[in-house]
Amino acid sequence: MIRLPSSSARASPLGAPLAALRGVGPERAAQLARLGLHTIGDLLLHRPRRYEDRRRFLAVADLQLGKAATARGKIVALGVKRWRGGSKSVFEFILDDGTARLHCRWWNLPFMEKYFRPGEEVLVYGKPNSLKPRTIDHPETEIVKTDEEDFVHLNRIVPIYPLTEGLPQRWLRSFIWQTLEEYESSILDPWNGLAVPASAGPRPPQRAIPDLPGRADAVHMLHFPEEMADAEIARQRLALDEFLELQVAVQRRRKNLLANAKGLPCAGDNHLIKPFLKQLGFTLTEAQTRVLRQIRRDMSGSHPMRRLLQGDVGAGKTVVAACVALMALESGFNVALMAPTEILAAQHFQAFNRWFRSPGIRVELRTGNRKTSNLEPRTSNFERSESANSALRTPHSALLTIGTHALIESGFAPDNLGLVIIDEQHRFGVAQREKLVRKGRYPHLLVMTATPIPRTLGLTLYGDLDISVIDQLPAGRGRLKTFLRTADKLPKVFDFIRDKLKEGRQAYLVYPRVEESDGGELKAVITEWEKLQKEFAPSQIGLLHGRLNPEEKERVMADFRANRVQALVTTSLIEVGVDVPNATVMLIENTERFGLAQLHQLRGRIGRGAHESYCVLVADIKTEEARRRLKVLEETTDGFRIAEEDLKLRGPGELLGQQQSGVPSFRFGDLASDRALVERARALAKAWLEKT
Ligand code: ADP
Numbered sequence: 001m002i003r004l005p006s007s008s009a010r011a012s013p014l015g016a017p018l019a020a021l022r023g024v025g026p027e028r029a030a031q032l033a034r035l036g037l038h039t040i041g042d043l044l045l046h047r048p049r050r051y052e053d054r055r056r057f058l059a060v061a062d063l064q065l066g067k068a069a070t071a072r073g074k075i076v077a078l079g080v081k082r083w084r085g086g087s088k089s090v091f092e093f094i095l096d097d098g099t100a101r102l103h104c105r106w107w108n109l110p111f112m113e114k115y116f117r118p119g120e121e122v123l124v125y126g127k128p129n130s131l132k133p134r135t136i137d138h139p140e141t142e143i144v145k146t147d148e149e150d151f152v153h154l155n156r157i158v159p160i161y162p163l164t165e166g167l168p169q170r171w172l173r174s175f176i177w178q179t180l181e182e183y184e185s186s187i188l189d190p191w192n193g194l195a196v197p198a199s200a201g202p203r204p205p206q207r208a209i210p211d212l213p214g215r216a217d218a219v220h221m222l223h224f225p226e227e228m229a230d231a232e233i234a235r236q237r238l239a240l241d242e243f244l245e246l247q248v249a250v251q252r253r254r255k256n257l258l259a260n261a262k263g264l265p266c267a268g269d270n271h272l273i274k275p276f277l278k279q280l281g282f283t284l285t286e287a288q289t290r291v292l293r294q295i296r297r298d299m300s301g302s303h304p305m306r307r308l309l310q311g312d313v314g315a316g317k318t319v320v321a322a323c324v325a326l327m328a329l330e331s332g333f334n335v336a337l338m339a340p341t342e343i344l345a346a347q348h349f350q351a352f353n354r355w356f357r358s359p360g361i362r363v364e365l366r367t368g369n370r371k372t373s374n375l376e377p378r379t380s381n382f383e384r385s386e387s388a389n390s391a392l393r394t395p396h397s398a399l400l401t402i403g404t405h406a407l408i409e410s411g412f413a414p415d416n417l418g419l420v421i422i423d424e425q426h427r428f429g430v431a432q433r434e435k436l437v438r439k440g441r442y443p444h445l446l447v448m449t450a451t452p453i454p455r456t457l458g459l460t461l462y463g464d465l466d467i468s469v470i471d472q473l474p475a476g477r478g479r480l481k482t483f484l485r486t487a488d489k490l491p492k493v494f495d496f497i498r499d500k501l502k503e504g505r506q507a508y509l510v511y512p513r514v515e516e517s518d519g520g521e522l523k524a525v526i527t528e529w530e531k532l533q534k535e536f537a538p539s540q541i542g543l544l545h546g547r548l549n550p551e552e553k554e555r556v557m558a559d560f561r562a563n564r565v566q567a568l569v570t571t572s573l574i575e576v577g578v579d580v581p582n583a584t585v586m587l588i589e590n591t592e593r594f595g596l597a598q599l600h601q602l603r604g605r606i607g608r609g610a611h612e613s614y615c616v617l618v619a620d621i622k623t624e625e626a627r628r629r630l631k632v633l634e635e636t637t638d639g640f641r642i643a644e645e646d647l648k649l650r651g652p653g654e655l656l657g658q659q660q661s662g663v664p665s666f667r668f669g670d671l672a673s674d675r676a677l678v679e680r681a682r683a684l685a686k687a688w689l690e691k692t
């Protein structure tokens with residue numbers, strides 16, 4: 001049995017509730033719970049938000065403007081000043097350390113007065129906002145007490161913890177110190193076995209990870225490092241444990257699969273694919289062909305396929321999915337294809353209906369509002385003729401079902417499921433993916449994503465998948481140019497869009513909000529739509545957003561696809577998958593509100609046909625950094641570079657855009673910078689699993 005850090009914590013004294021400890025009454029317990037600290041184990045992993053070197057203090061006389069520092073001195077005067085009939089106030093004390101005086105002020109917090117006394121010794125931390133006189137507004141403070149616990153709080157590097165209302169820094173630090181004294185020896189190193197050969201007799205415990213401290217030492221160093229650098233070493237060790245725990249789980253899933261499941265014979269015999277490719281109207285790129293070869297090998301292998309297909313926007317993943325579906329259908333198995341939005345599911349339904357019509361393969365659409373359509377998909381007028389057509393000629397009994405997450409609900413119970421395809425995988429969590437897969441008996445699984453996943457994130461999220469990459473765009477694509485503009489240039493931008501509409505092209509006009517909100521700072525589709533109809537008359541302007549019902553959404557998309565509507569005012573709803581090659585212009589307003597990777601996805605909606613495409617990013621740029629961030633999009637269309645940048649700037653949750661994206665949250669690990677640790681955890685987990 002593998003003992004993971006968390007499970008071992010439950011069995012050991014570390015799992016005991018904090019309320020059981022001396023000195024923790026109901027009030028303290030409630031405060032600690034607000035910080036997410038329930039057990040001793042939780043407390044010992046409470047991560048300091050910074051450290052303060054209290055071995056030496058800066059003299060008040062040496063404080064510098066705007067530079068954070070800690071000073072230590074005696075309060076020589078204090079008081080509250082009020083004005084405007086008492087509604088405004090400032091509390092101030094003056095600190096003297098023998099070199100100079102420092103004014104510490106708190107605005108409109110008059111009750112602060114009761115926490116301090118003249119003559120008290122105090123530590124203050126903050127950035128001086130004036131040197132004449134020396135002043136820090138709203139510093140952090142800690143009163144120096146000379147008692148037997150001095151040594152915890154002074155003359156060392158001390159941890160400064162995140163706090164909550166009513167919980168003093170000094171109390172928490174003492175509490176953690178005491179708890180550490182008592183329980184440090186209960187912190188086990190869950191990976192010690194890693195370094196010891198299985199057959200070895202009794203020998204002294206060996207460190208699993210020789211260049212990093214053991215877990216107990218790391219926890220100690222996390223709170224009370226001897227040197228500043230120790231804190232980082234401790235963090236790395238604890239981060240490694242987090243990554244390891246995840247990697248073991250991910251790889252164990254894979255190991256179980258290989259041990260228990262036989263692959264269904266789904267490689268097909270080409271009798272459907274050959275004619276399909278012939279009528280496609282283009283030839284597959286080399287990258288598409290290479291990927292299909294890899295997949296075909298999986299589909300006839302002895303274990304079920306578990307493969308991630310990655311390809312930048314427009315790389316042509318849908319056609320690959322169609323070929324893979326055909327392999328399974330040729331082999332007599334049913335196929336399920338899940339997409340994250342109704343629009344995308346409907347678009348796939350349309351494309352697959354068209355493609356699979358002549359071989360007479362049944363295609364079915366299942367979305368939230370159409371659970372009942374078991375045999376004959378009920379479709380909008382626009383699609384009815386096509387689907388009726390395909391339903392009439394069904395020599396093949398095998399069925400392709402396309403749908404949204406409606407597919408994972410209980411109503412969908414396919415028999416003979418041979419293949420599951422998940423489009424825009426990052427929009428679904430691992431649990432959702434597994435739920436669909438479990439509808440069959442170990443079907444093959446192909447998940448597709450356009451978000452280029454930086455390697456650390458990929459190893460973390462998709463460690464149990466093989467990866468194929470379509471690293472080439474189809475030839476004959478018009479170029480995509482991106483421009484960054486400020487809002488005062490909008491009239492010119494509109495002129496430009498009008499010209500393009502006159503030339504027969506179509507446009508997306510993207511806004512961050514559905515409705516105008518209180519401040520009206522962010523532009524909303526509904527109000528903009530009214531203005532833009534006049535602006536671009538006589539062109540027809542459609543409106544698309546998440547609050548429309550599915551039929552309305554579908555009708556708008558169908559109109560846009562058929563060029564009955566020339567421009568679409570929309571939210572980031574169209575971010576994933578939408579494919580209308582004649583749309584070559586995209587305007588995105590309030591660009592500063594979007595992540596880089598998301599903007600890259602959005603602009604991936606254009607540049608899909610032969611015509612040159614233009615993406616105009618209109619942003620309210622307040623800082624040079626904001627400009628630099630958005631400039632990346634002007635400079636490159638390399639999705640990987642953009643994703644790396646986004647990961648650095650905004651973290652994995654933002655990069656993948658959703659809560660449910662399955663990005664685990666780490667207390668110590670940082671996916672943006674811990675690549676080496678992630679790689680190491682992967683290798684260690686592998687070694688670990690081989691021995692168990
Ligand atoms: P994505 O990878 O973003 O899902 P799609 O599958 O939507 O991309 O493909 C984008 C467009 O490129 C579609 O219109 C598709 O028909 C077209 N396409 C795909 N493969 C090729 C190819 N080999 N040659 C030309 N066009 C292609």
Ligand code: MG
Nearest residue numbers: 317318423577
């Ligand atoms: Mg797609």
